[in-house]
Amino acid sequence: MGNKVFLDTNILLDILSSERSNSQDTRGLLLRYGDEKAKFVFNDLSLNTLYYIGSKTDRNTTFNFMKDITFNNPLFEVYYTKERDLKEVYDYMDKSTNADFEDLLQYAAAKNSGCSVIVTNDKNFPQLDIPLIRTNPSIEDYHPNNSDTYISI
Numbered sequence: 093m094g095n096k097v098f099l100d101t102n103i104l105l106d107i108l109s110s111e112r113s114n115s116q117d118t119r120g121l122l123l124r125y126g127d128e129k130a131k132f133v134f135n136d137l138s139l140n141t142l143y144y145i146g147s148k149t150d151r152n153t154t155f156n157f158m159k160d161i162t163f164n165n166p167l168f169e170v171y172y173t174k175e176r177d178l179k180e181v182y183d184y185m186d187k188s189t190n191a192d193f194e195d196l197l198q199y200a201a202a203k204n205s206g207c208s209v210i211v212t213n214d215k216n217f218p219q220l221d222i223p224l225i226r227t228n229p230s231i232e233d234y235h236p237n238n239s240d241t242y243i244s245i
Contacts, residue, residue: 100198131167133201196218198212
């Protein structure tokens with residue numbers, strides 16, 4: 093298996109619903125990563141939001157999608173939040189009053205699961221030491237080597 097690619101919750105929603113504005117671009121990017129034998133990682137906490145939003149439109153499709161990516165699809169891997177993730181997030185938030193708890197949990201999951209890139213369309217996602225790839229053309233990708241804000245939690 094090739095690189096590990098972390099998928100933020102908004103990207104999972106793009107995969108689930110073809111009606112979302114970035115769905116086609118997201119699916120295209122994931123196909124390219126799939127061709128490179130990437131493993132797609134997501135945080136277990138994303139499942140709550142995925143179900144909450146997706147079930148408003150179609151409960152059965154959402155539930156089956158969640159089961160598939162959790163148990164049946166070898167391209168996907170669930171990262172289960174650990175105590176060390178919470179400690180890293182709390183420590184970071186002690187130093188930064190603008191930090192978003194949920195985004196930092198996603199970042200900690202990506203970092204601690206060994207992902208080399210995060211796919212997200214959250215324009216406020218923390219720009220730390222893992223590259224951010226966007227499927228929304230109006231949001232720029234982020235590459236930490238080209239930035240003065242090379243930080244880790």
